[in-house]
Structure formats: C-alpha cells, structure tokens
Amino acid sequence: MIDPTALPVAEIEWRGAVRIIRSVFPPIDLFEDIADPADWPLLIAAEQKTNPRLMETIGNLDLVPPERRVSGPGASWLMAPFTHVSPDRPSRFSDGRFGVLYAGDRFEVALLETVHHHGRFMRATAQPAGWTSQFREILLDIDAALHDLRGLGQEAAEVLDPVDYAGSQQLGARLRAAGAQGLAYPSVRCAGGDCAGLFYPDLASRPMQGRHLDYHWNGERVDLYRDRSACAVFRIV
Template structure:
C-alpha cells in the first residue's frame, strides 16, 4: 500500500449533513471535562436510559479523544458512537468515521448519491420527504493526504470500497487522525475522513435541507430554514 504524505490542517471550511430524524443530544454539551462527564453519565444511566441509547456506544471512543467543551460536541461524537455496521468508504463497519466536505454543495451531492441508492432499493416506495441538518465544522490536526493519487486509483472507485476500506483500516491502526481525499461525487471537490473526534473544534448548525424522492430519484432539494450562529 502506498505511503501517503502527512499534512497539517487548521480549520478548513467543512460541511456535512445529518438526518433530522435523529434528535440532538445535549449529553456532551453539558460537561467540560472527562471527569465531569463520568459523573453525569453515571447519573443519566440511573435516571434516563433513553438518552444513553441516543448517545450511542461510548466505549468506542477513548475518553481522552472526546473534545469536551467545544460547541457541537455531540455532533462531533455521533459518527463514532453510532457506527454503521454496513461500513462506508473508509470503514469496514467496525469503527466510525466523521466525513466532511469542502462545501455544502459537495455534502449534498454525497448524501444525494447514497440516498438515491438506498431509496431505489425500497420496493413500492413512490414518494418520500427527507430532511437533513446542515452543519458547519471546524477541525485541525495531522492528516494523511490522498489528493495526490490519480483519480482512477482504486480508493476512488465509485462503488467498490474494498481498497479504500483497507486504506482506512491501515491508517486507523497506525493511529492516523484522518484522511484528505478527492470527492467521488463532486468532481474537483475535496473531502475529509476523520478517524477520531479529537481534532474537531466546533460544529454549528446552519440550514435545513429537504430532499424529495419521486419514486425514481431525488427530484428536488430545497433549503428550508437557516440558523444564525
């Protein structure tokens, strides 16, 4: 496997979309340190097990990697405590990855592609309306840089994730913080895959977006609200 160069990043503009059907969780916002978190977590376990289910599997993230005290800490944590067992481009489903895009347009194209694939497989579905929260993110750290690889490199295969997952697993096992790579769904754009939340500095909610499925494809995408922060 090619050894990728390491780069330092310092708060590039980045964006992502998350489904609004998942409620926001304030558990991580209520504390500023790992010590305070342990006390609150123990209290919540006794009084509100539903919130613990929403927070996800906290054993998947070392306490020292949780960015306590930042704005939007729960958004930063969600990808790592709620792991998709089916995996993603750089994960085999055994660990979480926080995916970020260089613009909201790139984030929309990435989400649209995957939602189209999913909804196309739902038999008899003639209409659906999906609402996503747009998030503005800031992060920093030392990342591997895959943007120097050719566009036809197997890690950029549109639907075959075997090579990209092997790369993600290798980087994570070596303690890598993440990866900068070319967007596969928006030519010329960039994305980041973070293997740990520790470099996230803030996550702020921006607009909401409505995706309309017409039975064959996502036929329209509309911005429906804007949060000023």
C-alpha cells in the same frame, strides 16, 4: 493496495467545512452541557439507574478515547459518528467497527455525497416518489494532519472506487491502527471537490448548524433539494 507508509501527509485547515446529517438526531445533553468529558462515565452510571434507554441516545462512549472526547455547544454533531457505529452501516473508510466523521470542503460536495447515499437507500427500499427525510447542514472547522489521497491519480483508483469500498475500508483500518488521524481525498460525487474522513472528534471544532434541507425522490433519483431556511427549491443536475 496503496502502501499506507508511502502516503503523503497534508496539514488540512478548512474553515467552514460542511457535513450534512439527518435532522432526526437531537443534541445530547451530556455532550452539550457537561464541560469535562472525564466526568461523563460517572454521570452516565448514575443516570442509567433511572433511564435505561440512555445508551441508545449516547451510543458506545468507550469507542472514543477519553482524551479525544469533545464537549460544549455542538459537541453531539462531532461525537455521534464515533459512538453510534455498526457493521450494518459501513462507510468508505470503515467497515462499521469504528467511526469516521466525513465532511466536504464546501456545501456542494456534502450535498452531492449525501444525495448519492440517500438515493441508494430510497432505491433499495423501493420508496415512492415525493419529498423525503429532513437534513441539516453542519458547519465546522478542520485542523488536522491527514494522509492525503489527492493528486495520486490512478494510484488511488482502487480506494476511490465509486461503488466498491473494500479497498478503502482496508486502507482506513490499517491507517487508524497505525495511529493516523484520518484522510483527505477527492470527492467522487462532486468533481473538483475535496472530502475529509476524520478518525477522532477532536480534529474538528466550532460546529454550527446551517441550513435545514429536504431531498426530493422522483422514484429513480434525488432530483431536487429544498432549502427550508430560504424557502427555495433547487434542481440537482
């Protein structure tokens, strides 16, 4: 196991980092329209009196410290990874008990990362071939001091295993408990690409919607993606 105290920390400043998410999640008015997150708890309490399903939309707001919550246009895309968490949905650096916002340093990285995970789901549930779920590209800026796994080579192999996330989840939990902001690491799905895993939503800013995408499942793998914005289909090799 990598010693977290020995990891280098890098100042990451990525403009136009890319995150790809399912299009089924609509913006949350609370995050988008109410400027001061300090007002959210009282507004939620009042709204729940007439809308008992509110928390299904917002998620568990208590998982995000008040001082680290974000609001304004696009805030839903930054808050959702942290308020909608579950042990049933673990990720590389979390066992599902806390949220992580993942992004690639460019489109190809985010595409191949999400294609991999979507393909695993389609295979595990024996889905028939065809065009599947709709996705949206989110562009955002990252400005954070992150523990850096890039350049560590074989030393980082355990926490960058393509299949087994046990080591990386332990590392993520230890870093977060020690007050870390997140991690920068090389993509294991896109050679030469880098990823970031952020532990708090305020480490990203200026989220904007980019392209609308569809993925095509051929029964074995995701082999095509469709850019609905450009009316074009591309093969994934």
